[in-house]
Amino acid sequence: MMRTKINVKYLDHQDIQEADAILRSCVHCGFCNATCPTYQELGDERDGPRGRIYLIKQMLETGSVSEKTQRHLDRCLTCRSCETTCPSGVKYGRLAEIGRDIMETEVARPADQKLTRWLLRQILPYSNRFGFLLRLGQLFRTFLPRDLKAKVPVKQVKLSMPAPQPQSHLRRMLVLEGCAQPSATPNTNIAATRVLDKLGISLFSAPKAGCCGAVSYHMTAHEEGLGFMRRNIDAWWPDIESGIEAIVINASGCGSMVKEYGEKLSHDPHYAAKAKRVSDLTYDLSEILIKEDLGKLGLKKLGHKTAVHCPCSLQHAQQLGGHVEQILQQAGIELSRTQNGHLCCGSAGTYSILQPELSQKLLSNKLTDLTVGNPDQIVTANIGCQLHLESRSTIPVKHWIELLDMS
Template identity: 55%
Template sequence: MQTNLSPEARTLARADEAEAILRSCVHCGFCNATCPTYQLLGNELDGPRGRIYLIKQVLEGEPVTASTQLHLDRCLSCRNCETTCPSGVKYHTLLDIGRAEVEQRIARPTKERLLRDGLRHVVPRPAVFASALKAGRVLKPLLPEAVRQKIPAPQPRAKARPLARHARRIVLLEGCVQPSLSPNTNAAAARVLDRLGISATVVKQAGCCGANDYHLGAHEAGLNRARRNIDAWWPAIEAGAEAIVIPASGCGAFVKEYGDLLRHDPAYGQKAERVSALARDLVEVLAAEPLDVLSARAEHTPRRIAFHCPCTLQHAQKLGGAVEAVLRRLGFDLTAVADAHLCCGSAGTYSITQPDLARRLRDNKLDALEAGRPDAIVTANIGCQTHLNGGGRKPVQHWIELVEAALGDAA
């Protein structure tokens, strides 16, 4: 695609990167065929090709309007288009650059700005989020239906985790909202890893991965969170931790990008590259282990399973099919899920900032997951899990909890 960046755009730190991505697009339109928002809305500007043109106009100095911002906001950042693209266009990188530039040029309405600022200051802080969640549960009967759907019922307290007792050690990223929304997920991961001879330790100084800030246009705030995590994890890495294991695929996708996002940082570039190289989704660890020690399964454990593969697992981390393979190795039957490549509508904070589109995508996904009449539905990301459960239909849990429950029953 022929591109002529404006003099102003050429001053941007990532101008050359943006120009290279724009030039790599051959505007074939294959991306629209797998874009969830294009399928729902049928508008060229709500598909990847149209959004690329919008970003091109912004970087070439054309006027930026609220309409430009709306069409970029509607993107889920699911990266399905990248999986489809025959030219290897790094669409998500271009989108991040374009969104940040538009954010600088267009003032949002007060209501939108307050919502996005609230998400940035509540979601990444586990204690603040936990307090907000408790307050929401108390006030739930008084809240609008759309808000009530997003407040899950309290979950049982997490069971005790095993003490670190193995020579093999990994660092486990707790996440921001998972400890409150699904407190047993990380504990289940630690117990399963313990059965495999791997001790999971938590570095309390590590916090939010930074994705929440970064994808809401606050790039430097997101990168600062990445730097703090690198500092927090570095002593454990130097002490021989073999991996940084992340049960939530959304967090894992972003941590794996630390090396790229901080590659020009003289203080953190090399460390960020090392952290990204050590980052593993939980399924990558289990897939590499002999699972015969985990093969026992109690009779009443659900057998027929529908798995929702999050976009951050299949499109960002390129691990589509990995969880399904592990579950099959452990004796579970996987049902077919139509359009499994499509986003469920969670997409980080998207279900809050774009509730109508998110609801339509969620209902379509639940229809597909329930079509095979599974005994249970599982996923690999807390955002997807919470969003799907907001539909009030068949409960959804993290796949590691299913595995751990089976082991507990069989032990």
């Protein structure tokens, strides 16, 4: 067990006791490094979970931190693959969150980094702003430089069938439409609505709900992120009181965050109970469908061999690895062989923008691992992963729910 002696300057930090307990739970075994994407790629102890734990410990004990520490913590994807491997149950993701929060107050970032992070927080969480810029990029996509062109997804042709009315079934569920999904991959929520409609479930959204708060929170703008969470709770609460069955999330990254609302707002006397209720009602789409009778869908076997990419947020954060594969196999879809499924694709929220070089290396590795069985298409469960994979994939990349809708 790791011994710690927290510096007096951090003793008043509201999360310091939690950080201290997490540090003490680490037994230095190094199993985490074996499944860490950045350690596998860079081979530097400081770019693996064990090394980063020591860097955070050093910061909390000495009260000082350097730009080198900042760089190594910035390189962390927070994919939480290490948590799945750790025999001691170290909550590394939470420790990294606390460590980054403190580090941000100790080390000033260069002006260009500050501007980039501010712009991301002003654009990504706002679907109208993001949608406008995306449409602009798609309009001039042909004229963009090759690297930038690859990052602008091709405009999807929306499914023609209108979404059913929310009152058409007794079973009712809310859906989080998300920030990027409505404009970048609109067919995801449409397909989910159509599939659940066939199963006797009405899926509808709350107009005033928006970003889950992950973009801001993960870039250490915690109060800003908490503001998004409170807004969503307020938007959902009337439907929760009216008896909705669940809050369905089609983007596993958002799902991971909404499932943590209860934890993130536990210190807020006005929202703690409501936040816990929201988290208890939140399910990934795969959690809903794995319990349903898919025979009601009248599925027809598709002739396309499919590679499944399970996002880190689904398999490591939510511990739902294998759910999508089970559903697709039950639907009669042929799955292609893949390898190193536990490793991140390099998307990781804003990581692909903030750490482009390393992100691209991880993307290249992931595409090799996904196409080893010569699939006809790739499916995933998270909008960020979908767009990231699509940017360099030579075969179609979809959300897995689209396959059920197509068949």
